[in-house]
Amino acid sequence: MTGLGxxxxxxxxxxxxxxxxWVIGLVGITLATASTVGELYGSPESRQQLGGTAGSNPAxxxxxxxxxxxxxxxxxxxxxxxxxxxxLVGLMAMFLVTRHTRxxxxxxxxxxxxxxxVARHAPLAAAVVVALAASTVIGLLVALGLTGLxxxxxxxxxxxxxxxxxxxxxxGVGAVSAQLSESARTANSIAGAVxxxxxxxxxxxxxxxxxxxxxxxxxxxxxxxxxxxAFAGDRFWVLLLPxxxxxxxxxxxxxxxxxxxLGGGLVPTRLGPARAPRSLGSAFGLAWRLQRGMLIGxxxxxxxxxxxxxSVARGVEQMxxxxxxxxxxxxxxxxxxxIVDVYLASILGIIALFSAIYVVQSTLRLRTEExxxxxxxxxxxxxxxxxxxxxxxLFATVGTAVVLAAAGLGAGLVHGVRxxxxxxxxxxxxxxxxxxxxxxxxVAGLALALFALVPKLASxxxxxxxxxxVLGQLGPLLQLDQWAMDLSPFTHIPKVPGADVSATPLVxxxxxxxxxxxxxxxxxxxxxxx
Amino acid sequence: MTAAISVSGxxxxxxxxxxxxxxxxxxxxxxxxxxxxxxxxxxxxxIRVLLGLLRADSGAASLLGGDPWRDTAELHRRLAxxxxxxxxxxxxxxxxxIDLLGRLRGGLNEKRRAELLERFELDPRKKGRxxxxxxxxxxxxxxxxxSDVELLILDEPTSGLDPLMEAVFQECVNELRGExxxxxxxxxxxxxxALCDRVSIIRNGRTVETGTLADLRHLTRTSVSAELVxxxxxxxxLPGVHDLAVDGTRVRFEVDTDHLDTALRALVxxxxxALTSQPPTLEELFxxxxxxxxxxGGTVEGVMSS
Numbered sequence: 001m002t003g004l005g006x007x008x009x010x011x012x013x014x015x016x017x018x019x020x021x022w023v024i025g026l027v028g029i030t031l032a033t034a035s036t037v038g039e040l041y042g043s044p045e046s047r048q049q050l051g052g053t054a055g056s057n058p059a060x061x062x063x064x065x066x067x068x069x070x071x072x073x074x075x076x077x078x079x080x081x082x083x084x085x086x087x088l089v090g091l092m093a094m095f096l097v098t099r100h101t102r103x104x105x106x107x108x109x110x111x112x113x114x115x116x117x118v119a120r121h122a123p124l125a126a127a128v129v130v131a132l133a134a135s136t137v138i139g140l141l142v143a144l145g146l147t148g149l150x151x152x153x154x155x156x157x158x159x160x161x162x163x164x165x166x167x168x169x170x171x172g173v174g175a176v177s178a179q180l181s182e183s184a185r186t187a188n189s190i191a192g193a194v195x196x197x198x199x200x201x202x203x204x205x206x207x208x209x210x211x212x213x214x215x216x217x218x219x220x221x222x223x224x225x226x227x228x229x230a231f232a233g234d235r236f237w238v239l240l241l242p243x244x245x246x247x248x249x250x251x252x253x254x255x256x257x258x259x260x261x262l263g264g265g266l267v268p269t270r271l272g273p274a275r276a277p278r279s280l281g282s283a284f285g286l287a288w289r290l291q292r293g294m295l296i297g298x299x300x301x302x303x304x305x306x307x308x309x310x311s312v313a314r315g316v317e318q319m320x321x322x323x324x325x326x327x328x329x330x331x332x333x334x335x336x337x338x339i340v341d342v343y344l345a346s347i348l349g350i351i352a353l354f355s356a357i358y359v360v361q362s363t364l365r366l367r368t369e370e371x372x373x374x375x376x377x378x379x380x381x382x383x384x385x386x387x388x389x390x391x392x393x394l395f396a397t398v399g400t401a402v403v404l405a406a407a408g409l410g411a412g413l414v415h416g417v418r419x420x421x422x423x424x425x426x427x428x429x430x431x432x433x434x435x436x437x438x439x440x441x442x443v444a445g446l447a448l449a450l451f452a453l454v455p456k457l458a459s460x461x462x463x464x465x466x467x468x469x470v471l472g473q474l475g476p477l478l479q480l481d482q483w484a485m486d487l488s489p490f491t492h493i494p495k496v497p498g499a500d501v502s503a504t505p506l507v508x509x510x511x512x513x514x515x516x517x518x519x520x521x522x523x524x525x526x527x528x529x530x
Numbered sequence: 531m532t533a534a535i536s537v538s539g540x541x542x543x544x545x546x547x548x549x550x551x552x553x554x555x556x557x558x559x560x561x562x563x564x565x566x567x568x569x570x571x572x573x574x575x576x577i578r579v580l581l582g583l584l585r586a587d588s589g590a591a592s593l594l595g596g597d598p599w600r601d602t603a604e605l606h607r608r609l610a611x612x613x614x615x616x617x618x619x620x621x622x623x624x625x626x627x628i629d630l631l632g633r634l635r636g637g638l639n640e641k642r643r644a645e646l647l648e649r650f651e652l653d654p655r656k657k658g659r660x661x662x663x664x665x666x667x668x669x670x671x672x673x674x675x676x677s678d679v680e681l682l683i684l685d686e687p688t689s690g691l692d693p694l695m696e697a698v699f700q701e702c703v704n705e706l707r708g709e710x711x712x713x714x715x716x717x718x719x720x721x722x723x724a725l726c727d728r729v730s731i732i733r734n735g736r737t738v739e740t741g742t743l744a745d746l747r748h749l750t751r752t753s754v755s756a757e758l759v760x761x762x763x764x765x766x767x768l769p770g771v772h773d774l775a776v777d778g779t780r781v782r783f784e785v786d787t788d789h790l791d792t793a794l795r796a797l798v799x800x801x802x803x804a805l806t807s808q809p810p811t812l813e814e815l816f817x818x819x820x821x822x823x824x825x826x827g828g829t830v831e832g833v834m835s836s
Contacts, residue, residue, distance in 0.1 A: 106620075106659070182659055183620055271655040272622075276629035280622075286630060290619065373617040377670065380581045380611040380683075381634035382603045529583040 003118025007126035011100050019134055022092045026085065027141045029470070030163075033081045034149055036478050038073040047071060058315035059343040062207035062308075063350075065222075068232035074151040075231040078159050080477070086225045087199060089138055089163050090170035093131040094191040097174030100127035103184035121254050124178075128171055128250055135167020155231035162225040165242035169221040170195065172249025179256035182265040189297065196301060198222045200308050207312045221245070283383045287391035290369075291362060295399045298358045299406040302351060306410030309347040310429070313340050313411070314418040341498030344411065344429065351407045352436035352490060353469055356443045358403050360461045362396040363447040367458040376530055385525050393448060393517065400440045408433030432496035438509035439489035443468070445516025452523035533592075534559045534681055534711040535580065540589035542575055542735075549575040551735035552589065557713055557728075562703060564726030565715040572735040573715040574614055577685050580713075581611060594681060607636055610674035614685040614715070616666040618658030624669040625654025631673040643676040649698050663690035675702055682712045688721060700724055751784040753808045754793065759801030768792055779803075 012019070041047045051070030060067075065083050069075035101124055104110040110123055119125075143160030147153045170191065177190035198220040205217030206226070217223035221242055228238045279285045366389060369375045378388060408430035416425030447461035454460075471480065471488040485491050489512070492505040535557035542550040550572045557563040567573050578584040580593050582602035591598050596605045618627055632638030647654055650668045661669065667690045674682055688696045703712060703725050716722050722729060723743065730740040739746060751772065758779045765781065766774055770789025775782045785793040797805070 271653075272626070272657055274623065274625040274654040276626040276633070280626060280630050281633035283634070289622065373613065373615065374619060376578075376581075376583060376613055377611065377616075377631060378634065379583060380606060380609075380613075381631060382606045382636065383634055384603045526585075528585060530578065 001119045001122050001125055003113075003116070003122040004125050004129070007113070007118065007122055008129050011126055011130045015096070015099075015130070019096075019130075023134060023138055023141070025466075026088055026092070026138050026163075027145060029474070030077075030081060030085055030142050031145045031149065032478060033474065034073060034077045034146055034151070037076045037080060038149070039479075040477070041070075041073065041076055044071065047073075047076060050076065058207045058209070058312050059347075062203040062312040063347070065202065065206050065226045068229050072151065072155070072231050073149075074146060074155045074159065077146075078155075078230040078232070082159065082162070082225055082230070083199070083202070083222050086163050086166040086222055087195065089135055089167040090195050090198075090221070091192075092138075093135050093167040093170040094174035094177075094195070095188065096131040096134060097127045097171055098178050098184050098187045098191065100130065101175070102178040102181070102187045106182065106184050121257055124175060124254060124257055127178075128175055128253075131171040131174065132168060132246075135164045135171065138167065139164025152231065154234045158228050158234040158236060159230035161236070161239055162228040162230060165228075165239050165246075166221050166225055168246035169242045169249070172246040172253065175253035176249050176256065179253055179260065180265055193301075196305075200304070202226065203308060203312075207315060209315070283378065283387045283391040284394070286378065287395055290365060291392065291395040291399070294358070294361060294365075295395060295402065298355070298399070298403045302354060302403045302407040303410040305351060305354070306407035306412075306429075306433070307414045308410075309351075310344075310411030310414035311418070313344055313415045342495070344415075345432070345495040345498055347411070348407070348429075348433050348436065348496070349472070349490065349493075351433065352404065352440060352493070353465065353473070355400055355403045355407070355436070356440050356465050356468070359396050359400050359440050359444045360447050360465060362399055363393065363444050364451065364458055364461055366392050366448075367451050367455060370455065370529060373530070379529055385529075386521060389448075389452075389521060389524055393444070393520075396444045396448075397441060400444065401434055401437050404433040404436055404440070405430050428497050435496050435501065435506065436490070436493050438506045438513060439493050441513035442489040442509055442516065445513040445520065448520035449516045449523070452520040452527065455527070532559050532595075533557065535563075535591075535593055535713060537576065537580070537591045538589060540576065540579060540591060541587045542572075542579060542584060543587055549735055550579070550586070550589075553732060553735055554737045554740075555730050555732075556740070557711060559711050560708055561727040562707060562712040562714060562725050564722035564729040565713055565732070566717065566719070566722055566729055567715075567732040568717060571732050573732065574685055575735075576732075577611075577683055577713070577715060580683065581606075608679055609681040609683060610635060610677045610679045611683045612667075612670045612674045612685060612687045614687075614689060616663075616670040618661065618666050618669060620657065620659035622658050623655055624652060624658070624661060624665070627658065627669050628654065628673040628676070631670075632677055635677050635679065637678070638673075638676045639678055643672065646672045646676055646702070649702070650695060664692060664695065667691055668695070671699065671702075675706075680711060682706070682710055684712065685715045686717070687714070688716070688718060696721065751786050752790055753782070753784045754797075755780070755782040755806050756797055756802055757804040758797065759803060762800050763796070764799075765793070765796050768796060 041050055047070040051067055064079055067076070067079040070079075101110075104113075104123065113123060139160040139162075141160075142163055143153075143157040146156035146159065173194050174187070174191045177187045177194070178184075180190060181187050199222055201220040202217045202223035205212075205214050205220070205223060208214050208216070217226065224238050224241050227235065229235050280289055366375075369378075369392075375388065379385060409426060411433075412426035412429035413422060415429070416422035419425065443461075443464055446464050447458070450461055451458040468488040468490055470478075471485050472490040475485040475488075475491075489509050492509060494501050494505070533556050535555060537553060537555040540550045540553040540555075541548070553572060553576055555565070555576065565573055565576070575584065579586050579591055580598050582598045582605070585599055593605055594608055598605060618624070622630070628643065629638065632643070650672060652665060652668045652672060656665075658666070667687065671684075671687055674684070688699055691699060700721065703714070706712065712725075714722065714725060726743070728740070728742050729746060731738050758781065761779060762776055762781050765771055765776075765783065768785075768789065769792070770786035771793055772784045772786075773782075781797075783793070
């Protein structure tokens with residue numbers, strides 16, 4: 001294919017830093033998790049104990065999947081980190097593909113390349129090659145690294161290749177979604193939604209119990225990773241499924257490329273209104289127009305996620321009812337109700353991290369507007385810089401409360417119906433979800449301060465989330481010091497529902513967020529735009 | 531007349547690059563002022579400083595009697611701006627953008643809006659991402675020209691427009707002459723010649739020439755070719771005569787416009803059979819100011835055709 005080689009080299013040159021961060025980061029976290037799992041569950045007895053409890057708990061099943069074999073460190077790692085690690089590999093693959101196809105096309109740069117001597121399919125092929133290669137390299141490094149740590153080579157390769165296989169599938173998903181829409185943002189949203197559905201399908205399937213729809217797991221690429229059963233049988237043949245799906249998707253994408261014009265999508269753009277609606281006449285009206293799609297999408301997604309997690313909560317209780325011995329142990333620790341609350345509090349913690357993705361996306365919209373030269377015409381009107389920044393920040397801050405409340409509402413409704421107390425559970429869980437708002441505001445404040453002070457590094461706002469994820473979610477597992485975990489604002493949020501709510505940390509977090517935002521506003525007033 | 535824009539000694543650096551290096555610019559109220567310079571000479575940077583988007587390192591700038599950095603919002607009520615490279619929101623229609631920008635400026639003249647859409651043959655129902663470069667430019671032009679403001683700041687407004695639409699644009703600006711002040715940055719000399727009352731030429735962030743077109747023409751040469759009765763006499767020694775070429779009784783030369791009279795007298799002394807003279811164009815004026823950037827030995831013609 002003419003031009004493929006040079007396009008691949010171009011992509012590697014543009015992304016050398018990004019790719020290095022993804023590959024080293026993912027492999028590094030995986031190996032670090034493996035070695036701490038080895039330390040934490042060093043003895044066969046401790047692993048056996050883990051297998052007896054965590055491996056059959058519906059809450060853990062929904063969140064992490066089944067623990068097939070707790071007798072080796074690798075088996076525990078595959079359970080504890082398999083689905084999440086694979087989720088990140090999938091995200092990387094789909095971002096890479098969109099970045100080198102639709103995003104390039106939207107910016108007009110692909111036109112420049114398309115007019116040079118390159119085959120029609122070459123840009124897509126180059127993006128696919130890069131994403132497949134990156135996924136495979138991660139898989140192989142994980143396999144070699146785990147073997148090096150003394151795990152069984154067969155299991156190490158099963159897990160490594162299973163990671164890679166999720167990357168292969170989402171390379172294909174990204175390639176297809178990039179053809180469907182004219183905007184890279186929408187393409188990423190479509191692929192992201194597929195990833196979300198894949199996670200949910202296996203969550204429901206895994207937690208369904210023997211009589212439930214366990215087959216749902218088999219519909220998900222993340223379910224295939226579980227079914228590969230790394231370190232517990234190493235069923236390599238399962239990997240043929242993602243391989244086949246990836247191939248089908250890539251072929252489909254390459255057919256779609258020939259079906260459409262450069263720059264166009266498959267869904268034709270319709271004509272819109274000739275006049276602006278009354279609402280589109282102020283900085284706030286413009287921000288609403290630009291942000292509403294994202295806000296609505298996140299609200300619905302987190303509502304569904306809350307509902308899915310909420311539907312499992314009852315299972316936690318039922319498991320305890322069916323197991324008097326366990327019930328007794330837990331009753332001594334604080335009662336069956338408390339265990340459900342521990343589960344609900346931990347899923348709300350995860351949902352709060354998701355809402356941090358929303359808040360960074362929403363805040364960094366400012367930077368996109370600036371780099372795409374759409375801030376300039378607005379700021380050349382009587383709209384002040386304060387009003388322009390404020391209109392977007394308003395969506396970030398209020399939107400955080402909205403998406404979190406939606407998650408609490410979803411969880412509360414479903415869990416409430418199942419325990420026969422809708423009103424009570426909705427109020428409790430909406431309240432508990434909204435308690436995380438101040439921590440998410442700190443993330444918004446950091447993103448805004450970055451945008452205002454070091455605009456070129458504004459996208460480091462994303463790294464902030466990853467750092468907080470590692471500190472908060474993996475901190476205990478990686479045995480980080482408490483002061484390190486305290487750096488994450490999420491650590492300071494009370495573990496609600498269940499824990500006592502003290503206003504002090506919430507007030508402090510709100511003040512920190514407000515100070516960061518004030519800094520952002522002041523710094524933006526002073527800097528050059530463009 | 532008072533100055534709508536007055537800039538003196540403006541300096542702006544971006545890291546090691548000195549984008550503006552002591553730039554001066556004065557635009558009188560009610561005039562159409564051409565702001566000429568090659569790519570990268572600092573035209574857009576100057577405009578961004580005037581719009582309060584960039585803060586100058588030193589120098590003074592005043593816009594409609596205010597400080598462009600401090601009084602941003604109030605000043606922006608009284609001006610409309612068309613960027614050189616118009617970027618639209620991909621999912622807003624052209625009509626929506628026109629209304630939005632108009633409302634942000636405090637209202638549009640509805641009649642003019644409708645009339646301009648028709649004259650520019652712009653379909654306002656298309657989404658931003660589907661417009662061509664020229665059509666995006668039209669969206670910004672309609673929004674600016676339909677606003678009732680005192681000052682229009684137009685940064686290369688016709689880039690991407692076809693010649694017919696360029697003519698429409700020139701008509702529109704001519705209709706506004708006297709009512710509005712216009713700062714028109716451009717490197718299209720014909721456009722500036724057709725529209726502007728006064729011109730400032732900048733280069734490497736500095737103003738090198740400013741004045742009316744008539745003023746500036748004095749600084750240029752008229753090219754003359756003549757067929758004489760006898761051999762030319764004494765032309766070579768005259769002040770201001772350049773590039774003299776004599777072929778028997780035919781002569782060709784260029785003469786500084788200030789010395790045109792003496793040169794013509796010398797011709798008449800030899801008897802004139804035929805005479806063609808070409809007035810200086812802005813093209814030549816422009817190129818003369820960039821002469822030392824031309825490859826050595828290059829001529830104006832050589833550059834124009836290359």
